[in-house]
Amino acid sequence: MFLLSLESGVKEAQTWIKEHEKIALLYKYAGKPVLPICMSDIEFLAVVAMDEEQTTSPVIHISEIGEISLRYTNLTAMMLTMAESYETKGLFISPKGYIEKDEKKYAAAYRKYNSGITNLALERFLKIFPEDFSWQTVELLHNDLYMSNSYGIEIPLSSLKTKVVNTLFNLLQDEKYDSGFSVVLVLEELRAVDALIQGLQHPSKWVRSRAAFALGKIKAFEAVEFVSQLLEDPDPMVQEAVKEALEMFRNQR
Template sequence: MTNQTLMSDLKNALARIHYWFKNNHSAKIASLASGLSPLEIDNVLSSLSFQVSKEVSELYQWSNGYSIDKCTDDWIFDYMFLLSLQSAVKEAETWVEEHEEIGLMYKYAGKPVLPVCMSDIEFLAVVATDDEQATSPVIYISENGDISLRYTNLTAMMLTLAESYETGGFFIERNGYIQKDEKKYAAAYRKYNSRITDLALERFLKIFPEDSSWQTVQLLHNDLYMSNTYEIEIPLSSLKTKVVNTLLNLLQDEKYDSSFSVVLVLEELRAVDALIQGLQHPSKWVRSRAAFALGKIKAFEAVEFVSQLLEDPDPMVQEAVKEALEMFRNQR
C-alpha cells in the first residue's frame, strides 16, 4: 500500500465519521474546529523534540479538534475527543519534561509519543518516527501509565471507527453516551488491524537486544493481550519462532528474575512446546502458570505432561494442575 493510498484512506475514513455524526448526532460534531493548513501544522509541530508520522498532518488538516479546557462530552473517537494540535503538543512536551520515571510512563519502547485523543483518564497517541514515515502505531495509555498497542496506525484506527459507526459497532444512547457492540466492533477491528501482532513481535525483537528488562517483556504481553482480545490471528511465521526462542532462552536463564512474565507472553503466543518446557522450571510460579496456561489455551497434546505435575511437591502447583485438567475436561 503506497503512502498516497494511505493518506486517501485516512481522508475517506474521517469524511465517513463526520457524515455519520452529522446525520445521527450532529451536536457532537458541530463544535469540532476547522482544520489547519500544512504550514500551520508544521509551525506547531516544530516545537516537538521528535518527529511524527505524516498521518498526523492529514488528521489536523481535517480538524483541529478541541482544546482540553473547552471539551466536555464531545467524544467521537472511541470514548475520547480529538485534542487540538496545540494541546497535543503541549501535553507531549509536559511528559518529556517531567521527572524521568514519569516521562518513561509516556513512552512506547523508549520512543516519545504525541497524544491525539483523550478522555479524563486515558489517551490514544501516535509513536514518534525515526524519519518522515507515512505512518506509525497508535497506542493506548491509561492514567497510571499502562501502555499497549491499540491500532496499526491512524488510518487503521479511523477506518475501524468509521465502519464501527456505520455497522452499529458504536452507537449513541439517548443520554448521549457512546456505547459499543463488542462483536461488531471486533469485526471491524480485525479487518483493518490484521498486522498488529506482527508489529508487536517486530518491536520486541528490535528492542530486546538493548533492553532485556521485565518492562520489555511486559510490554509485549500487553500488546499481545490486546490483539488477542479481538482475536487477531498470531501468524505461524519465523517472526513468532524468533520471539519464542528468545523467551525460551530467558526462561532457561537462572539469573533472569522475571520468568513468570515470560510465561504470560508464551501463553498469549499459544507457544505449546515452550510452555511444556516451563512445566519443569525450578520456580513454582512458572510451573503453576505454565500448567494453567496449557489448560486455558486448550493444548490437549499437553494433557499428559500437565498430569505428571499432580505429584509436584508444591501445593500451589498441584492446585494449578487440577484447574488445568478441569479446563481440559470442560473444553472437550
C-alpha cells in the same frame, strides 16, 4: 476524547517533558518520542515518530498512570474501525449520552482493519528487549497480545514469532531472571506449546503451575501426558493447577 491540532499536540508533548521529567521515558515507544493526537482529561492516543521516511505509525494509548499500549495499527485503521463500528452499531450513543460498545460487532470491525497489530507488538518487544529485559518489558508485550487475542486476532506462525518465543524461552531458562511467571503469561498468549511444556520442569512452582494451567487453557492436547506427570509434584499449588488443567482438557474434548 477530542482531536488535537498539530500545534496543540506538539505543545502537549513539550508539557510532558517539562512537567514530568522523571517519567518522560514513559512517553516514548520503543525509544522513539510520541505525539498526542487525541486526548481526554486523563488519557491520550498518540502516534510515534519513527524516522524521516515513515509513512504510517501505530496508534498507541497512554493511560492516566502513564502506561503505554498498542491500540490501532495506524491512524487510517483507527478511523476506519471507528466509522464501521458506528455504521454496524458496534459503537453507539446510549440514551444517557455515553458511548457504549457491542463487543462482538466492534471486534469484527477491529479485526478487519488491525490484523497486523500483533506483528507490531512482537517487533516492539524485539527492539526494546536487548536494552531492557525487565519484567515490565515482558508485561508490555503480554498486555498488547492479550488485547489483540481478545478481539480474535490470530498470531500466525512466522519468523518474528519464532524469534520472540526463542527469546522468552531463553529468558525462562535463565536462573538469574526471577519473573518467569510473566514470561509464561506471554507464552500462553503466543500459544507456544513446546516452550510451555518445558516450563513444566521449571524450578519455580509459580512457573510450573501457570504453565500447566496455560496448556489446558489453550487446548494443547498434545501436552496432556506431560501435564499429567505433575500430579506427583511435591507442591500442592502445582497439583491443584494440574487438576484444573486436566479438567479443562476434559471439558474441551
